[in-house]
Amino acid sequence: MRVLTRAGRSALAVGAVLVIVGLVAGYSTLIGVGVAFLAVVGFAVILVSRPPSVTVEREVRPTRVMAEQPAEVELVIQNQGRRTTPSGVALERFGDIALPVTVPAVPPGESVSVVTALPTDRRGVYNVGPLLINRSDPLALARRGELARSVAELRVHPKIHEVDPYPSGLTRDLDGPNSGEAPEGGVAFQNLREYVVGDDLRLIHWRSSAKSGQLMVRHNVDSHQPRSLILLDTRPDTYSADSFEDAVRVTASIATASLRRRFPFKLRTTAGFVIERTTPAQLLDELAALEAGPGDFENMLHAATQDLGGYSLSIITGSAPVSDLISVGPLRSRFDNITIVRTGIGDASESVQLPGALLINVGTSVDFARAWNRRLRR
Numbered sequence: 001m002r003v004l005t006r007a008g009r010s011a012l013a014v015g016a017v018l019v020i021v022g023l024v025a026g027y028s029t030l031i032g033v034g035v036a037f038l039a040v041v042g043f044a045v046i047l048v049s050r051p052p053s054v055t056v057e058r059e060v061r062p063t064r065v066m067a068e069q070p071a072e073v074e075l076v077i078q079n080q081g082r083r084t085t086p087s088g089v090a091l092e093r094f095g096d097i098a099l100p101v102t103v104p105a106v107p108p109g110e111s112v113s114v115v116t117a118l119p120t121d122r123r124g125v126y127n128v129g130p131l132l133i134n135r136s137d138p139l140a141l142a143r144r145g146e147l148a149r150s151v152a153e154l155r156v157h158p159k160i161h162e163v164d165p166y167p168s169g170l171t172r173d174l175d176g177p178n179s180g181e182a183p184e185g186g187v188a189f190q191n192l193r194e195y196v197v198g199d200d201l202r203l204i205h206w207r208s209s210a211k212s213g214q215l216m217v218r219h220n221v222d223s224h225q226p227r228s229l230i231l232l233d234t235r236p237d238t239y240s241a242d243s244f245e246d247a248v249r250v251t252a253s254i255a256t257a258s259l260r261r262r263f264p265f266k267l268r269t270t271a272g273f274v275i276e277r278t279t280p281a282q283l284l285d286e287l288a289a290l291e292a293g294p295g296d297f298e299n300m301l302h303a304a305t306q307d308l309g310g311y312s313l314s315i316i317t318g319s320a321p322v323s324d325l326i327s328v329g330p331l332r333s334r335f336d337n338i339t340i341v342r343t344g345i346g347d348a349s350e351s352v353q354l355p356g357a358l359l360i361n362v363g364t365s366v367d368f369a370r371a372w373n374r375r376l377r378r
Contacts, residue, residue, distance in 0.1 A: 004045075011037050011040060011141055018034030047142070048142045049144065053079065054077055054078060054133065057076040058129055063152070067120055067158060071117075075116070075131060077106060078110070079106040079110060081108060084106065088133075089103070091132040092128070094126055099119075102114070124155075125288055126156065129149075130147045130150065130151055157288050158288065159252075160252050160284075161369035162373075194214060195214070228254075228258050228312045229312070231300055232247065232248075234273075234291075235270055235318075238320050246344065246364050246368070247316050250316050259280045260280065273290070297317075305330060312335060313337070315340045340359045340360065342361050343364070
Protein backbone atom coordinates (compact mmCIF):
# COMPACT_ATOMS: atom_id res chain seq x y z
CA MET A 1 0.00 0.00 0.00
CA ARG A 2 1.75 3.17 -1.25
CA VAL A 3 0.32 6.68 -0.69
CA LEU A 4 1.44 10.25 -0.79
CA THR A 5 1.14 12.05 2.51
CA ARG A 6 -0.55 15.45 2.80
CA ALA A 7 2.88 17.07 2.43
CA GLY A 8 3.59 14.92 -0.60
CA ARG A 9 0.31 15.84 -2.29
CA SER A 10 0.94 19.52 -1.58
CA ALA A 11 4.47 19.34 -3.04
CA LEU A 12 3.11 17.54 -6.11
CA ALA A 13 0.42 20.21 -6.62
CA VAL A 14 2.88 23.08 -6.16
CA GLY A 15 5.31 21.53 -8.62
CA ALA A 16 2.60 20.99 -11.24
CA VAL A 17 1.30 24.57 -10.87
CA LEU A 18 4.82 26.05 -11.15
CA VAL A 19 5.56 24.06 -14.29
CA ILE A 20 2.27 25.08 -15.94
CA VAL A 21 2.65 28.76 -15.01
CA GLY A 22 6.25 28.73 -16.16
CA LEU A 23 5.30 27.23 -19.52
CA VAL A 24 2.45 29.71 -20.06
CA ALA A 25 4.46 32.76 -18.96
CA GLY A 26 7.70 31.59 -20.50
CA TYR A 27 9.63 31.70 -17.21
CA SER A 28 12.25 28.96 -17.24
CA THR A 29 13.09 29.58 -13.59
CA LEU A 30 9.54 28.69 -12.52
CA ILE A 31 9.69 25.61 -14.71
CA GLY A 32 12.95 24.53 -13.06
CA VAL A 33 11.60 25.03 -9.55
CA GLY A 34 8.43 23.12 -10.44
CA VAL A 35 10.41 20.24 -11.92
CA ALA A 36 12.53 20.16 -8.75
CA PHE A 37 9.36 19.77 -6.63
CA LEU A 38 8.13 16.97 -8.88
CA ALA A 39 11.53 15.27 -8.80
CA VAL A 40 11.63 15.31 -5.01
CA VAL A 41 8.16 13.74 -4.83
CA GLY A 42 9.16 11.14 -7.43
CA PHE A 43 12.34 10.31 -5.52
CA ALA A 44 10.29 9.88 -2.31
CA VAL A 45 7.97 7.42 -4.06
CA ILE A 46 10.91 5.44 -5.42
CA LEU A 47 12.56 5.41 -2.00
CA VAL A 48 9.55 3.82 -0.29
CA SER A 49 8.74 1.46 -3.16
CA ARG A 50 11.26 -1.07 -1.90
CA PRO A 51 9.48 -3.19 0.74
CA PRO A 52 11.20 -3.59 4.12
CA SER A 53 13.12 -6.85 4.39
CA VAL A 54 11.74 -7.91 7.73
CA THR A 55 9.99 -10.98 9.10
CA VAL A 56 7.62 -11.02 12.05
CA GLU A 57 6.96 -13.88 14.46
CA ARG A 58 4.13 -13.54 16.93
CA GLU A 59 3.29 -15.21 20.24
CA VAL A 60 0.12 -14.48 22.20
CA ARG A 61 0.35 -15.19 25.94
CA PRO A 62 -1.90 -16.76 27.07
CA THR A 63 -4.01 -17.88 24.13
CA ARG A 64 -7.08 -18.16 26.38
CA VAL A 65 -7.92 -15.66 29.08
CA MET A 66 -10.94 -14.64 31.12
CA ALA A 67 -12.36 -11.20 30.41
CA GLU A 68 -10.45 -8.39 32.14
CA GLN A 69 -7.44 -10.59 32.84
CA PRO A 70 -4.09 -9.58 31.28
CA ALA A 71 -2.88 -10.88 27.93
CA GLU A 72 -0.05 -9.75 25.67
CA VAL A 73 1.49 -10.34 22.27
CA GLU A 74 5.24 -10.57 21.74
CA LEU A 75 6.48 -9.60 18.27
CA VAL A 76 9.93 -10.70 17.17
CA ILE A 77 10.90 -8.49 14.21
CA GLN A 78 13.99 -9.57 12.28
CA ASN A 79 15.78 -7.42 9.71
CA GLN A 80 16.87 -9.60 6.80
CA GLY A 81 18.10 -6.68 4.67
CA ARG A 82 21.48 -4.98 4.34
CA ARG A 83 20.44 -1.66 5.83
CA THR A 84 19.17 -0.66 9.24
CA THR A 85 15.40 -0.37 9.30
CA PRO A 86 14.26 2.97 10.74
CA SER A 87 12.33 3.23 13.98
CA GLY A 88 8.65 4.04 13.81
CA VAL A 89 5.14 3.09 14.81
CA ALA A 90 3.58 -0.04 13.32
CA LEU A 91 -0.05 -1.06 13.65
CA GLU A 92 -0.99 -4.46 15.07
CA ARG A 93 -4.47 -5.59 14.07
CA PHE A 94 -6.61 -6.85 16.95
CA GLY A 95 -10.07 -7.85 15.83
CA ASP A 96 -11.58 -4.70 14.30
CA ILE A 97 -9.12 -2.24 15.82
CA ALA A 98 -5.45 -1.39 15.30
CA LEU A 99 -3.01 -1.18 18.21
CA PRO A 100 0.00 1.14 17.83
CA VAL A 101 3.33 -0.64 18.35
CA THR A 102 6.55 1.34 18.71
CA VAL A 103 9.28 -0.47 16.77
CA PRO A 104 12.92 0.54 17.34
CA ALA A 105 15.54 0.65 14.58
CA VAL A 106 16.80 -2.83 13.69
CA PRO A 107 20.38 -3.32 12.43
CA PRO A 108 20.94 -5.70 9.48
CA GLY A 109 20.71 -9.37 10.43
CA GLU A 110 19.44 -8.65 13.92
CA SER A 111 16.04 -8.82 15.58
CA VAL A 112 14.11 -7.00 18.29
CA SER A 113 11.34 -8.15 20.58
CA VAL A 114 8.39 -5.88 21.26
CA VAL A 115 5.69 -6.74 23.83
CA THR A 116 2.26 -5.10 23.65
CA ALA A 117 -0.68 -5.51 26.03
CA LEU A 118 -3.92 -6.71 24.45
CA PRO A 119 -7.35 -5.38 25.44
CA THR A 120 -9.42 -8.11 27.11
CA ASP A 121 -12.35 -6.09 28.40
CA ARG A 122 -14.80 -7.77 26.00
CA ARG A 123 -15.53 -11.47 25.49
CA GLY A 124 -14.82 -12.80 22.02
CA VAL A 125 -12.51 -14.62 19.62
CA TYR A 126 -9.94 -12.22 18.21
CA ASN A 127 -7.42 -12.51 15.39
CA VAL A 128 -4.16 -10.87 16.46
CA GLY A 129 -2.30 -9.56 13.43
CA PRO A 130 -1.23 -8.96 10.76
CA LEU A 131 1.26 -6.21 11.57
CA LEU A 132 1.23 -3.14 9.30
CA ILE A 133 4.77 -1.77 8.96
CA ASN A 134 5.00 1.76 7.55
CA ARG A 135 7.98 2.93 5.52
CA SER A 136 8.50 6.66 4.87
CA ASP A 137 11.06 8.94 3.16
CA PRO A 138 13.10 11.47 5.19
CA LEU A 139 10.82 14.37 4.16
CA ALA A 140 7.64 12.36 4.90
CA LEU A 141 6.29 12.97 1.41
CA ALA A 142 5.38 9.32 0.71
CA ARG A 143 4.53 6.34 2.87
CA ARG A 144 4.22 2.64 2.12
CA GLY A 145 2.56 0.07 4.35
CA GLU A 146 3.53 -3.59 4.29
CA LEU A 147 1.58 -6.36 6.01
CA ALA A 148 3.47 -9.05 7.88
CA ARG A 149 0.72 -11.60 7.37
CA SER A 150 1.26 -13.98 10.29
CA VAL A 151 -1.82 -14.14 12.54
CA ALA A 152 -2.50 -15.63 15.98
CA GLU A 153 -5.73 -16.08 17.93
CA LEU A 154 -6.85 -14.96 21.36
CA ARG A 155 -10.02 -16.29 23.00
CA VAL A 156 -11.42 -14.05 25.71
CA HIS A 157 -13.72 -16.16 27.86
CA PRO A 158 -16.76 -14.75 29.64
CA LYS A 159 -16.21 -13.77 33.24
CA ILE A 160 -17.41 -16.40 35.71
CA HIS A 161 -19.05 -15.72 39.05
CA GLU A 162 -18.75 -18.19 41.89
CA VAL A 163 -22.22 -19.67 42.22
CA ASP A 164 -23.52 -22.81 43.89
CA PRO A 165 -24.84 -25.61 41.72
CA TYR A 166 -28.17 -27.14 42.53
CA PRO A 167 -27.48 -29.55 45.42
CA SER A 168 -26.80 -33.19 44.63
CA GLY A 169 -28.26 -36.26 46.25
CA LEU A 170 -31.88 -35.24 45.70
CA THR A 171 -33.95 -37.93 44.07
CA ARG A 172 -37.50 -39.10 44.28
CA ASP A 173 -36.58 -42.79 43.93
CA LEU A 174 -33.62 -44.34 45.70
CA ASP A 175 -33.37 -46.97 42.95
CA GLY A 176 -33.26 -44.27 40.32
CA PRO A 177 -35.97 -43.13 37.90
CA ASN A 178 -37.50 -45.87 35.78
CA SER A 179 -37.72 -43.67 32.70
CA GLY A 180 -34.03 -43.81 31.83
CA GLU A 181 -33.53 -40.13 32.56
CA ALA A 182 -30.75 -40.50 35.12
CA PRO A 183 -27.15 -40.13 33.94
CA GLU A 184 -25.50 -43.40 33.02
CA GLY A 185 -22.48 -44.78 34.83
CA GLY A 186 -23.65 -45.15 38.43
CA VAL A 187 -24.39 -48.20 40.49
CA ALA A 188 -28.21 -48.40 40.35
CA PHE A 189 -29.31 -51.06 37.84
CA GLN A 190 -32.00 -49.94 35.46
CA ASN A 191 -32.21 -52.32 32.48
CA LEU A 192 -30.27 -54.34 29.91
CA ARG A 193 -29.19 -53.04 26.54
CA GLU A 194 -27.08 -54.16 23.59
CA TYR A 195 -23.30 -53.95 23.90
CA VAL A 196 -21.54 -51.12 22.05
CA VAL A 197 -17.82 -50.71 21.49
CA GLY A 198 -16.23 -49.10 24.53
CA ASP A 199 -18.57 -50.58 27.14
CA ASP A 200 -16.98 -52.03 30.26
CA LEU A 201 -16.71 -55.78 29.67
CA ARG A 202 -17.42 -56.36 33.36
CA LEU A 203 -20.99 -55.16 32.73
CA ILE A 204 -21.80 -57.93 30.24
CA HIS A 205 -24.80 -60.00 31.40
CA TRP A 206 -23.82 -63.44 30.11
CA ARG A 207 -27.09 -65.25 30.79
CA SER A 208 -29.13 -62.70 28.83
CA SER A 209 -26.49 -62.65 26.10
CA ALA A 210 -26.77 -66.42 25.70
CA LYS A 211 -30.57 -66.23 25.42
CA SER A 212 -30.66 -63.35 22.94
CA GLY A 213 -27.69 -64.41 20.81
CA GLN A 214 -25.99 -61.01 21.16
CA LEU A 215 -23.98 -59.35 23.88
CA MET A 216 -26.11 -57.55 26.49
CA VAL A 217 -24.78 -55.24 29.17
CA ARG A 218 -26.23 -53.88 32.40
CA HIS A 219 -27.39 -50.26 32.08
CA ASN A 220 -26.49 -48.63 35.41
CA VAL A 221 -27.41 -45.07 36.32
CA ASP A 222 -26.40 -42.62 38.99
CA SER A 223 -29.65 -41.73 40.68
CA HIS A 224 -28.08 -39.12 42.96
CA GLN A 225 -26.62 -36.72 40.38
CA PRO A 226 -28.83 -33.78 39.42
CA ARG A 227 -29.29 -33.32 35.69
CA SER A 228 -29.49 -29.67 34.62
CA LEU A 229 -30.79 -28.10 31.43
CA ILE A 230 -29.79 -24.52 30.58
CA LEU A 231 -31.73 -22.59 27.94
CA LEU A 232 -30.13 -19.35 26.69
CA ASP A 233 -32.10 -16.80 24.72
CA THR A 234 -29.78 -15.25 22.10
CA ARG A 235 -32.33 -13.08 20.28
CA PRO A 236 -30.78 -9.61 19.92
CA ASP A 237 -34.10 -7.75 20.30
CA THR A 238 -34.38 -8.85 23.93
CA TYR A 239 -31.00 -7.42 24.95
CA SER A 240 -28.81 -4.38 24.97
CA ALA A 241 -25.12 -4.99 24.23
CA ASP A 242 -24.32 -5.06 27.95
CA SER A 243 -27.26 -7.21 29.06
CA PHE A 244 -26.39 -9.89 26.48
CA GLU A 245 -22.90 -10.10 27.93
CA ASP A 246 -24.45 -10.42 31.38
CA ALA A 247 -26.63 -13.28 30.10
CA VAL A 248 -23.58 -15.11 28.73
CA ARG A 249 -21.78 -14.65 32.06
CA VAL A 250 -24.81 -16.03 33.91
CA THR A 251 -24.87 -19.05 31.58
CA ALA A 252 -21.12 -19.64 31.96
CA SER A 253 -21.36 -19.41 35.77
CA ILE A 254 -24.21 -21.93 36.09
CA ALA A 255 -22.71 -24.40 33.60
CA THR A 256 -19.21 -24.18 35.08
CA ALA A 257 -20.57 -24.77 38.59
CA SER A 258 -22.09 -28.05 37.36
CA LEU A 259 -19.03 -29.11 35.37
CA ARG A 260 -16.63 -28.57 38.27
CA ARG A 261 -18.66 -31.04 40.30
CA ARG A 262 -19.13 -33.40 37.35
CA PHE A 263 -22.88 -32.89 37.30
CA PRO A 264 -24.34 -33.58 33.85
CA PHE A 265 -25.89 -30.63 32.03
CA LYS A 266 -27.04 -29.57 28.59
CA LEU A 267 -27.11 -26.09 27.08
CA ARG A 268 -29.47 -25.01 24.32
CA THR A 269 -29.90 -21.61 22.65
CA THR A 270 -32.70 -20.09 20.61
CA ALA A 271 -30.42 -20.32 17.56
CA GLY A 272 -30.29 -24.13 17.88
CA PHE A 273 -26.79 -24.26 19.35
CA VAL A 274 -26.29 -27.23 21.72
CA ILE A 275 -23.46 -28.00 24.18
CA GLU A 276 -23.19 -31.14 26.31
CA ARG A 277 -20.57 -33.68 27.39
CA THR A 278 -17.81 -31.09 27.42
CA THR A 279 -15.04 -29.77 29.65
CA PRO A 280 -14.93 -26.34 31.33
CA ALA A 281 -12.27 -25.15 28.85
CA GLN A 282 -14.27 -26.33 25.82
CA LEU A 283 -17.43 -24.78 27.21
CA LEU A 284 -15.77 -21.39 27.68
CA ASP A 285 -14.22 -21.60 24.20
CA GLU A 286 -17.69 -22.07 22.73
CA LEU A 287 -19.20 -19.29 24.83
CA ALA A 288 -16.37 -16.94 23.86
CA ALA A 289 -17.49 -17.23 20.24
CA LEU A 290 -21.22 -17.05 20.95
CA GLU A 291 -23.03 -14.12 19.34
CA ALA A 292 -26.57 -12.80 19.50
CA GLY A 293 -28.61 -13.85 16.50
CA PRO A 294 -32.10 -14.65 15.26
CA GLY A 295 -33.90 -17.58 16.81
CA ASP A 296 -37.24 -18.82 18.08
CA PHE A 297 -37.95 -19.02 21.80
CA GLU A 298 -40.84 -21.47 21.46
CA ASN A 299 -38.81 -23.77 19.17
CA MET A 300 -36.10 -23.87 21.83
CA LEU A 301 -38.66 -24.86 24.46
CA HIS A 302 -40.16 -27.48 22.15
CA ALA A 303 -36.70 -28.99 21.54
CA ALA A 304 -36.19 -29.04 25.31
CA THR A 305 -39.29 -31.24 25.72
CA GLN A 306 -37.43 -33.92 23.78
CA ASP A 307 -34.45 -33.79 26.16
CA LEU A 308 -34.10 -35.97 29.21
CA GLY A 309 -35.75 -34.45 32.23
CA GLY A 310 -33.94 -33.86 35.48
CA TYR A 311 -33.60 -31.87 38.62
CA SER A 312 -33.14 -28.27 37.43
CA LEU A 313 -34.02 -26.08 34.47
CA SER A 314 -32.48 -22.63 34.07
CA ILE A 315 -33.71 -20.18 31.43
CA ILE A 316 -31.60 -17.08 30.79
CA THR A 317 -33.02 -14.22 28.77
CA GLY A 318 -33.16 -10.43 28.58
CA SER A 319 -36.32 -8.36 28.46
CA ALA A 320 -38.36 -11.28 27.12
CA PRO A 321 -42.12 -10.61 27.10
CA VAL A 322 -44.47 -12.27 29.58
CA SER A 323 -45.92 -14.39 26.78
CA ASP A 324 -42.56 -16.10 26.36
CA LEU A 325 -42.32 -16.81 30.07
CA ILE A 326 -45.81 -18.30 30.14
CA SER A 327 -44.84 -20.71 27.34
CA VAL A 328 -42.44 -22.44 29.76
CA GLY A 329 -45.48 -24.23 31.21
CA PRO A 330 -45.13 -27.60 29.39
CA LEU A 331 -41.67 -28.10 30.94
CA ARG A 332 -42.77 -27.73 34.54
CA SER A 333 -43.72 -31.37 35.00
CA ARG A 334 -40.25 -32.53 33.88
CA PHE A 335 -38.14 -30.62 36.41
CA ASP A 336 -38.10 -30.24 40.17
CA ASN A 337 -36.81 -26.67 39.95
CA ILE A 338 -37.24 -24.04 37.24
CA THR A 339 -35.43 -20.71 37.43
CA ILE A 340 -35.91 -17.92 34.88
CA VAL A 341 -33.25 -15.20 34.88
CA ARG A 342 -33.83 -11.91 33.06
CA THR A 343 -30.79 -9.64 32.74
CA GLY A 344 -30.78 -5.89 32.22
CA ILE A 345 -33.94 -5.43 34.32
CA GLY A 346 -33.54 -2.57 36.80
CA ASP A 347 -30.57 -1.79 38.98
CA ALA A 348 -31.12 -4.40 41.71
CA SER A 349 -32.05 -8.04 41.85
CA GLU A 350 -35.65 -9.04 42.30
CA SER A 351 -37.02 -12.55 42.83
CA VAL A 352 -40.63 -13.34 42.01
CA GLN A 353 -42.29 -16.70 42.61
CA LEU A 354 -44.26 -17.76 39.53
CA PRO A 355 -46.53 -20.83 39.35
CA GLY A 356 -44.00 -23.66 39.12
CA ALA A 357 -40.97 -21.41 38.56
CA LEU A 358 -38.81 -18.75 40.18
CA LEU A 359 -38.26 -15.53 38.22
CA ILE A 360 -35.10 -13.55 39.01
CA ASN A 361 -34.89 -10.06 37.48
CA VAL A 362 -31.36 -8.66 37.69
CA GLY A 363 -29.54 -5.63 36.43
CA THR A 364 -26.18 -7.37 35.99
CA SER A 365 -24.59 -10.79 36.32
CA VAL A 366 -23.15 -9.70 39.69
CA ASP A 367 -26.70 -9.15 40.94
CA PHE A 368 -27.59 -12.60 39.65
CA ALA A 369 -24.77 -14.32 41.55
CA ARG A 370 -25.88 -12.71 44.81
CA ALA A 371 -29.54 -13.61 44.27
CA TRP A 372 -28.77 -17.17 43.13
CA ASN A 373 -26.48 -18.01 46.04
CA ARG A 374 -28.81 -16.39 48.55
CA ARG A 375 -31.67 -18.51 47.23
CA LEU A 376 -29.76 -21.82 47.30
CA ARG A 377 -28.22 -21.24 50.72
CA ARG A 378 -31.51 -20.76 52.52
